[in-house]
Structure formats: structure tokens, C-alpha cells
Amino acid sequence: MHRCLVCEIRDQSVCRAIDDEDLVVLAQSSKQLSLPPNTTLIEEGSAATAFFNVTAGTVKLFKSLPDGRRQITGFADVGHFLGLTNAGTYSFGAETVDTVQVCRFMRPQLETLLADYPQFERRLLAEVTDELAEAQEQMLLLGRKTARERVASFLLARMIHRPCQTTGEENRVSLPMTRVDIADYLGLTIETVSRTISALRRDHIITGTDHHGIRVLSPSRLRGLASGQENA
Amino acid sequence: MHRCLVCEIRDQSVCRAIDDEDLVVLAQSSKQLSLPPNTTLIEEGSAATAFFNVTAGTVKLFKSLPDGRRQITGFADVGHFLGLTNAGTYSFGAETVDTVQVCRFMRPQLETLLADYPQFERRLLAEVTDELAEAQEQMLLLGRKTARERVASFLLARMIHRPCQTTGEENRVSLPMTRVDIADYLGLTIETVSRTISALRRDHIITGTDHHGIRVLSPSRLRGLASGQENA
DNA sequence: TGTGATTTTTGATATAAATCAAAGACAAGC
DNA sequence: GCTTGTCTTTGATTTATATCAAAAATCACA
Numbered sequence: 001m002h003r004c005l006v007c008e009i010r011d012q013s014v015c016r017a018i019d020d021e022d023l024v025v026l027a028q029s030s031k032q033l034s035l036p037p038n039t040t041l042i043e044e045g046s047a048a049t050a051f052f053n054v055t056a057g058t059v060k061l062f063k064s065l066p067d068g069r070r071q072i073t074g075f076a077d078v079g080h081f082l083g084l085t086n087a088g089t090y091s092f093g094a095e096t097v098d099t100v101q102v103c104r105f106m107r108p109q110l111e112t113l114l115a116d117y118p119q120f121e122r123r124l125l126a127e128v129t130d131e132l133a134e135a136q137e138q139m140l141l142l143g144r145k146t147a148r149e150r151v152a153s154f155l156l157a158r159m160i161h162r163p164c165q166t167t168g169e170e171n172r173v174s175l176p177m178t179r180v181d182i183a184d185y186l187g188l189t190i191e192t193v194s195r196t197i198s199a200l201r202r203d204h205i206i207t208g209t210d211h212h213g214i215r216v217l218s219p220s221r222l223r224g225l226a227s228g229q230e231n232a
Numbered sequence: 233m234h235r236c237l238v239c240e241i242r243d244q245s246v247c248r249a250i251d252d253e254d255l256v257v258l259a260q261s262s263k264q265l266s267l268p269p270n271t272t273l274i275e276e277g278s279a280a281t282a283f284f285n286v287t288a289g290t291v292k293l294f295k296s297l298p299d300g301r302r303q304i305t306g307f308a309d310v311g312h313f314l315g316l317t318n319a320g321t322y323s324f325g326a327e328t329v330d331t332v333q334v335c336r337f338m339r340p341q342l343e344t345l346l347a348d349y350p351q352f353e354r355r356l357l358a359e360v361t362d363e364l365a366e367a368q369e370q371m372l373l374l375g376r377k378t379a380r381e382r383v384a385s386f387l388l389a390r391m392i393h394r395p396c397q398t399t400g401e402e403n404r405v406s407l408p409m410t411r412v413d414i415a416d417y418l419g420l421t422i423e424t425v426s427r428t429i430s431a432l433r434r435d436h437i438i439t440g441t442d443h444h445g446i447r448v449l450s451p452s453r454l455r456g457l458a459s460g461q462e463n464a
Numbered sequence: 465t466g467t468g469a470t471t472t473t474t475g476a477t478a479t480a481a482a483t484c485a486a487a488g489a490c491a492a493g494c
Numbered sequence: 495g496c497t498t499g500t501c502t503t504t505g506a507t508t509t510a511t512a513t514c515a516a517a518a519a520t521c522a523c524a
Contacts, residue, residue, distance in 0.1 A: 063372040065460040071372040086358050091365050118350045121357060126318050128360045133323050135367035140295040140303040142374035143419030147511070179472065187375030189512060194473055211472065211520075228297040379481065411502060424481055426503055443490075443502065465524100472519065483508070490501075 003027045009055055012079030017123035025116075029109040035100045042083060042094035051083040051110045057100030058176050062184065063092050072185040074134065075177070077162065081127060098176045142187045145228070150186040151196040152225035155206065159216055171216040179211075235259045241287050244311030247335075249355035257348075261341040267332045274315060276325035283315040283342045289332030290408050294416065295324050304417040306366065307409070309394065313359060330408045374419045377460070382418040383428040384457035387438065391448055403448040411443075 004023040010016055018026050030053070035041070041052060044064060052059075059076045073092060076082045082094055105113070114121045141150050159173045175182070179190040186193065197214070200206045205221050208214040216222055236255040242248055250258050264287070267273070273284060276296060284291075291308045305324060308314045314326055337345070346353045373382055391405045407414070411422040418425065429446070432438045437453050440446040448454055 061368075063368055065372070065376065067460050069376040069460065071375040073368040073371050084361055085365065086361050087365075092368055114354070118353070121350070121353055122346070125353060125357045125360065128357065128364060129316050129318050132360060132364050132367060133317065133319075135364060135371065136293075136295055136305040136324055138371055139305045139367065139374055140297070142371055143303040143416075144297060144301040184375075190472075191474085191513080192511060195511095198473070209519095228299050228301065410500095421482060422502075423483080423504085427481095430503070441489095467524085468522090470519105470521070472517105474515105474517075476513100476515080478511105478513070480510095480512085481508105482510085483506100485506080486504085488501105488503070490499105492497100492499090494495100494497085 003032060007055065009078050013053055013055075014081055014120065014123045014127055015053065017120040018117060022117070026113070029113055030103040030105045033102050033104055035096050035102065037096055037098050037100075039096045039100070040093070041096065041100075041102070042090050042092065044091075044093035045089050048083065048085045048088060048090050049107055051081065051105045051107065052094075052102040053081045053105070054078055055101045055103060058097040059094050059100055059102075060097050060177065060181055060185075061092050061094050070184045071187065072181060074131070074138070075185070081124070084124070084128065097181065147186075147188055147192050147196050148199070149225055149228060150188065151193060151200065152205075152222050154182065154186055155200075155214070155216065156219070156222050156226045159219065159222075171219060173214050173216060175212050175214070235264060236262075239287065241310050245285055245287075246313055246352065246355045246359055247285065249352040250349060254349070258345070261345055262335040262337045265334050265336055267328050267334065269328055269330050269332075271328045271332070272325070273328065273332075273334070274322050274324070274326035276323075277321050280315065280317045280320055280322050281339055283313065283337045283339065284326075284334040285313045285337070286310055287333045287335060290329040291326050291332055291334075292329050292409065292413055292417075293324050293326050302416045303419065304413060306363070306370070307417070313356070316356070316360065329413065379418075379420055379424050379428050380431070380462075381457055381460055382420065383425060383432065384437075384454050386414065386418055387432075387446070387448065388451070388454050388458045391451065391454075403451060405446050405448060407444050407446065 004010065004015065004018075004027040005020070007015065015026060032055070035057075041059060044062075054076050056078060059080075059082060060072050061074045061076060061082060062070050062072045064070045075097070076094075083090070085091065114124070141153050145153065155173055158175070159171060162174065177185075179193050183190045183193045188196075197206070201208075201214075205216070205218050205225070206214045207217050234255075236242065236247060236250075236259040237252070239247065247258060262285070267289075273291060276294075286308050288310060291312075291314060292304050293306045293308060293314060294302050294304045296302045307329070308326075315322070317323065346356070373385055377385065387405055390407070391403060394406065409417075411425050415422045415425045420428075429438070433440075433446075437448070437450050437457070438446045439449050
């Protein structure tokens with residue numbers, strides 16, 4: 001019952017909308033789960049019964065076509081929620097990328113929270129509004145950017161939104177997802193993603209041979225590339 | 233001050249969250265504007281001072297790259313709002329497609345409404361959640377669908393969401409926007425859009441020679457195409 | 465620590481859609 | 495009703511990325 005009180009990422013998530021004295025309610029409304037990599041959190045098209053708040057790790061959200069083509073619509077990491085919908089069923093799927101910890105709210109409990117705490121609803125509206133802005137940015141990427149621009153945008157966004165302060169290395173970007181996931185996120189094939197990363201390395205814009213982490217040598221050139229300035 | 237009371241599309245918009253007796257407040261918080269085609273409602277990157285509710289016509293929302301490449305992220309028509317953002321500036325632009333009527337809420341008034349009427353905020357959250365789901369669907373289209381599938385998806389969505397009940401013609405789809413707009417929405421060029429529409433006509437899936445309106449002959453084949461079943 | 469399976473990279477070729485180019489249709493203004 | 499400009503369609507060619515194929519690197523598990 002003190003889980004939420006000691007939660008280290010509370011102020012990074014929607015939960016910061018709830019005051020300390022009401023945290024017991026929050027803790028009682030949710031359940032913490034620990035999930036191994038590649039666990040299905042949400043089955044596309046299944047009944048929308050739960051809502052999740054990610055407290056550790058990364059979750060991928062995606063939509064698929066009947067023949068298996070898949071588009072990852074986003075990666076939800078620490079502090080992000082997922083599973084909000086007006087429809088009775090989820091219009092998307094969700095799977096863990098690495099080991100993930102989530103707080104799960106069942107729908108009725110979530111409804112109660114929203115009704116009882118207007119500031120929680122306010123906070124959620126702000127989060128969804130941000131997600132929509134991100135989605136619009138991604139539509140620009142998918143509809144109008146070249147492969148090189150897409151990969152540059154992706155690396156840049158991860159560098160900015162997920163600063164890797166663990167090691168002393170400057171501008172380190174962690175890529176916990178596979179090339180398949182990156183490709184499905186950027187609307188490319190794994191071969192194109194791989195070739196493009198190799199080309200950026202060849203051009204001394206990034207460095208590092210590790211598959212799941214690279215270092216950005218020139219953030220400014222990367223920024224230029226991401227916004228369509230070829231070269232620089 | 234009775235403008236909102238006699239508003240014919242109130243129950244199609246966020247305004248339906250406000251009770252009849254409080255409509256005066258709503259009317260006082262907003263101002264109705266009538267705008268000719270191709271009017272800029274929101275300049276990309278400008279200060280986010282207003283929020284709009286579309287009561288007639290169609291508005292296009294878009295994001296651009298410095299070199300002019302543009303991605304239309306959505307079309308807002310009757311009942312849709314636009315201009316919501318957490319940032320101080322708009323991350324997208326908005327322009328009228330045809331003659332448009334909007335109710336404009338200045339930011340402070342909107343904040344007051346949100347604070348005073350939780351059900352208004354609730355309604356807005358639901359709307360943004362829907363928009364996000366639509367954006368995810370569009371990401372699947374932009375990242376993973378062929379030109380033929382994109383055009384089929386577009387026509388199908390317009391057929392479903394904007395039924396044209398004016399004429400006796402069954403399954404009529406109105407296309408008030410130009411080919412440039414359709415191309416910028418689907419992540420294609422105008423030539424590809426044009427060729428694809430011609431091909432669908434050749435295959436007797438659609439008919440009509442009018443540039444701004446077509447008729448769907450086989451909704452089921454269109455549905456099949458849109459979800460990736462080539463032929464059918 | 466070795467071994468098979470998986471993931472990533474690199475190479476050769478194919479192709480869907482872009483680009484370049486021009487003709488035809490439509491709309492607005494005189 | 496003609497003229498002028500814009501929008502749309504169609505055609506020829508190019509190109510960025512996909513596809514097909516195989517080698518190299520990494521990972522997981524014994």
C-alpha cells in the first residue's frame with residue numbers, strides 16, 4: 001500500500017497528479033507486474049479491460065495488417081501510459097521490448113480515478129495531447145522523409161528523450177529493440193536500416209559497433225539530416 | 233448569445249458536454265468566424281493562442297520540412313476541434329480547404345471552461361483519444377501500405393465518416409481537397425494518386441469523372457484492398 | 465567455452481513509386 | 495463565350511528502397 005509513495009518515477013508519469021495523501025487509493029487501484037522481454041501486454045482487437053503505466057523498460061505499440069505487415073506506432077518507456085481507448089476493443093497491440101515493469105489499472109478502477117480526481121484527468125489529457133503531437137511528427141517522417149532522414153530522426157529523438165547517463169560516454173544512444181522493430185517503426189526494411197546505420201558510421205556522424213547502442217559524434221549534423229538538410 | 237443554443241452541430245462536437253443552461257457561457261467564451269478557402273488558421277510554429285471548433289467545411293492540418301515537403305496529418309471537418317497543444321507554440325499548421333465556419337476560443341477562456349466544466353474536459357479527452365487512434369491507423373498506412381491500398385483506405389474512410397446524403401446516388405464520396413492535398417495526406421505524389429484513382433476506375437471499383445467526387449461501386453472490394461487483400 | 469540459432473550486415477537485382485515532361489480538362493474572369 | 499491559368503491525367507524514364515541471397519557477428523544455452 002506504500003508502493004506509490006516510494007515510486008521513484010511518479011513525477012515522470014500521470015501519477016504525479018495525485019497528492020501524497022491520496023496515493024493509497026492509487027496503489028489500491030493498480031497492481032504492479034514484472035514482465036520478461038517479448039511478452040504480449042495487449043492483443044490487437046481484444047477487449048479493452050486494462051490500462052498500464054510503464055515504470056521500467058520499454059513497450060512497443062503496433063498495428064498490423066492481415067498479411068502480417070506491421071507498423072510500430074511508438075515505444076512507451078518509463079513514465080508513459082498505454083491502453084487508453086474509447087472503443088470496447090484495443091485498436092492496437094502492445095509487447096514488451098526488454099524486461100518491463102508496469103502498473104496495471106483495470107478499467108472500472110481507472111474510471112473511478114478519472115471521476116474522483118479531475119487533476120488526474122487533466123494530466124492524462126496533457127499526456128494524450130503530447131502523444132498526438134508525436135504521432136504527427138512520425139506521420140511527417142513516414143510520409144515524407146528519406147531512409148537516411150528517418151534513421152537520423154530516430155537516433156536524435158532517442159538521444160534527446162532517453163539520455164543515457166549510465167556511462168561516462170557522451171551522447172550515447174541505447175537501442176534495446178531489434179532491427180526488425182526499428183524497421184517496423186520507421187516504415188523501412190531491416191536491410192535498409194542496417195545499411196543506413198552503416199552509412200552514418202562511415203560518414204563519422206555516429207560511432208560504436210555494438211548492435212544495441214551507438215554514440216553520436218555530431219549531434220548537429222544529425223539534427224540537420226533529421227530535418228532534411230542533406231549533408232552538413 | 234443564443235448562438236450555441238441554436239447550433240445544429242452541437243451534439244457532433246465537444247460542445248455537447250455543456251448543458252443547455254450553461255450554453256451562454258460557451259457562447260461568450262467563443263467567437264464564430266467564417267473563412268474562405270485556403271485561409272491560414274494556424275501558422276506552423278506560431279504562438280498557441282487559440283483553439284477552434286469546426287462547424288462547417290473542412291480544415292487541413294499539416295507539418296512541413298524546411299525544404300517545403302509537407303505531410304497533411306488529418307482533415308478536420310464538422311464537429312472536430314483543432315489547436316490543442318501543451319507547448320507554447322503550435323507544432324503544426326492549419327488551413328481551410330473550402331469555405332469554413334469555426335468557433336474560436338482564446339486560450340484563457342478555454343482554460344476557464346476546462347476548469348469549470350469537468351465533463352467538457354472529459355469529452356475533450358475522448359476526442360483526443362480518438363484522434364490518436366486515427367493517427368495510429370494513418371501511421372500504418374504511411375509506413376506499410378502500397379499506393380493502391382492507401383488510396384482505397386482514404387476513399388473508404390471518407391465514405392464511412394462523411395456520408396454524402398445530398399444526392400440520391402449511393403456510396404458517393406466527396407473530395408473537396410485537391411490532388412496535391414490527397415497526395416500530401418497519403419505520402420504519395422499527385423501523379424501516383426491520379427494514376428491510382430484511374431486504375432480503380434478501370435477496375436470498376438469506383439466510378440465518376442468529376443474531379444471532386446466519385447462513387448464507390450464495390451465497397452467490399454474497396455474494404456478488401458484497404459486492408460491489404462490484393463484483388464477481391 | 466563451445467555450438468547452434470538468431471540477428472545483423474553486406475551484396476546483387478528487381479520494382480513500386482518518384483521524377484520529368486506534356487497534353488487535356490476545368491474554372492474564373494473579362 | 496473565349497481566354498488564361500490552374501488542376502488533373504497520362505506517358506517515359508529514373509531512382510530509392512525492397513527483395514532475394516549469403517556471409518559475418520552476436521547471443522543463448524549446454
